[in-house]
Amino acid sequence: MNSREKGNRGEDTATIFLMNNGYRILNRNYRIRSGEIDIIALDDKCLVFLEVKAWNTFGSEELEYGIDLRKQKKIIAVSREFLMRNKRLDFDRIRYDVIFITDSGDVIEHYKDAFTETGEL
DSSP: OOHHHHHHHHHHHHHHHHHHTTOEEEEEEEEETTEEEEEEEEETTEEEEEEEEEESSOOGGGHHHHTOHHHHHHHHHHHHHHHHHOTTOOOSEEEEEEEEEETTSOOEEEEEEEEOTTOOO
16 A cells, blocks of 8 residues: 555545544645645544645654654644635634554544644644
8 A cells, every 4th residue: 555545545534534523524634725635624623634644653752853843834824825825714712733643544543732832732
């Protein structure tokens, strides 16, 4: 399985996980020239931009490695463009989350508020 197939499988698993936990999926693989956001969803009145990482093993200590400052800045830039193009969305706040999934899909760790626009983990 190549990395794109692995990523798609991880995003499928994350989407099902989110929907089972009450999230409404708005978009998957939202792409513009400067980058991509894996999943955009609503968690009640919170607009959530999610990065999905499908790895063999992981832990919270690897969060910084998986979502470095450069990647965070790209996600934030793409999220701003999404907001400009979708001004009619009804939400109270924005959140940046990360979901880690093992290759087998049997372990899912969801880090809410994984980073902020100020670059803090």
